[in-house]
Amino acid sequence: MSFGSFSIRTTKRLAAAGGAAAAGLAGAGATARDALAAKAEPWQLGLPEPVTPLAEQMRTFHDLWLLPIITVITIFVLALLLYTCWRFSEKRNPTPSKTTHNSLLEVVWTGVPVLILVVLAFPSLQLLYASDDTADTEMTLKIVGHQWYWEYQYVDENFGFDAFLAARTHEEAEEMGVPRLMMTDNVVVLPSDTKILLQFTSADVLHNWALSDFGVRVDTVPGRLNEAWTKINAGKEGMYYGFCSELCGADHAFMPIAVQVVTKDAYRAWVQEAKQEFAALDPSLEEDGAREGGEITAAENADDAAGETLLRVAADDRR
Numbered sequence: 001m002s003f004g005s006f007s008i009r010t011t012k013r014l015a016a017a018g019g020a021a022a023a024g025l026a027g028a029g030a031t032a033r034d035a036l037a038a039k040a041e042p043w044q045l046g047l048p049e050p051v052t053p054l055a056e057q058m059r060t061f062h063d064l065w066l067l068p069i070i071t072v073i074t075i076f077v078l079a080l081l082l083y084t085c086w087r088f089s090e091k092r093n094p095t096p097s098k099t100t101h102n103s104l105l106e107v108v109w110t111g112v113p114v115l116i117l118v119v120l121a122f123p124s125l126q127l128l129y130a131s132d133d134t135a136d137t138e139m140t141l142k143i144v145g146h147q148w149y150w151e152y153q154y155v156d157e158n159f160g161f162d163a164f165l166a167a168r169t170h171e172e173a174e175e176m177g178v179p180r181l182m183m184t185d186n187v188v189v190l191p192s193d194t195k196i197l198l199q200f201t202s203a204d205v206l207h208n209w210a211l212s213d214f215g216v217r218v219d220t221v222p223g224r225l226n227e228a229w230t231k232i233n234a235g236k237e238g239m240y241y242g243f244c245s246e247l248c249g250a251d252h253a254f255m256p257i258a259v260q261v262v263t264k265d266a267y268r269a270w271v272q273e274a275k276q277e278f279a280a281l282d283p284s285l286e287e288d289g290a291r292e293g294g295e296i297t298a299a300e301n302a303d304d305a306a307g308e309t310l311l312r313v314a315a316d317d318r319r
Contacts, residue, residue, distance in 0.1 A: 048212045051236040051261075054131060054229075055215030061123050069116060131215075134229045137197035141190070145200075145207030145220035145244070148251035152188055155199075157271050158285050159278045161186045165254045182241045184258045189274075191267035193234040200226040205249065211242030211257055219246060237261045 046063070050056040087093070144151040146162075153160035163184035167173035173180035190196060200209055202220040210217040214230045242257035262270065 050215065051213050051232055051240070052215050052230050053233070054231075055213060057127050057130060058215045061127050065120060065123050069120070073116075131228065134197055134227050137195045137229055139191075139194060140197045140199060141188070142199040142201070143209050143220065145202040145204075145209070145248070145255075147204050147249050148244075148255040150184070150209070150255060150257065151203075152186075153281055154271070154274075155281070157275065158281050159275050160281050161274075161278045163188070163258070165256060166258075168254060179241070181254065182256050182258065184256060187239075188257070188259045189267060189270050190230075190232065190259060190261055191264045192232045192237055192261050194264065194267075195229060195231045198228045198230060200228070206246045207244050207248050207255075208246035209242070209257060210245035211240060211259065213240050213242075214259075217245060232261045237263060 047059050048055075050059050088096075140155040142153040142155055142160075144153070149162055149164045151160065151162050163186045165181065166183040166185045167176050167178050167180050170180055173183075176183070198209075198216065198218070200218045200220045201224060202222045204222065206222075207220040208217060209220060214232070216228050216230055218226050218228050220226070238261055240259045240261065242259070244252055244255045244257075246252075248255075
């Protein structure tokens, strides 16, 4: 199914609404900056700006734990290699030592790495458990990987759509006013300040749904359902981009991810419009809902008629 014109038009309208709402909180400039958080900039360093609690924990673990330890180890090993090359060159050490073992040195170079791993285990396990905490989610989005596009199913709302690459060439991107190789014809819309359960599977081969700003990078595996969660911070409404990060065939580079984050009110309005545009996941549920609604209306009408009859009988008795 393809509703590209509807989706892009709706996305631009939601972006404008989200920008206006965010302006009252943090300024339109911040919204525009956040909206391009996943877009690489010249001389950009470090991880993307996190917009979810999980992504914030990941950046903290990277910046305050992994990076300092790795830097110290790299500098130490480099200095040791340079010193070894200088100190034990043929010129300065014409008669090589015949030493083959040093118990203290062997204990140190075995024990120190073990201690480093033990220290890293505490923050890494804390982050691992946090990433698996899918309790108390408020909505579910199921993501199915295909060669070479994404299928999104809004399980709670009973509708879904496919998302294909919108602009492959520079000319197409300029004509549509979207980033090349980053925008999709149908855009995922998610509410901010809402804990969302993400379910992943694949219809053919391995894919990987990766959106660094959210701290989400999960394989989609045929015949298996993986889970993750995200909760976009309030005030971080905007457009975010990701990509398939698992080599999946000829068009692996042409199945991007585009997510529009909006306020809860804007999301509810979009859902009502999307239900009219996109196919239902289970049409029988829509029929059952309509049937139940008709039955309730008929029952209410019957109750009203019975009430009116009783009122007339009571009035006749009084006369």
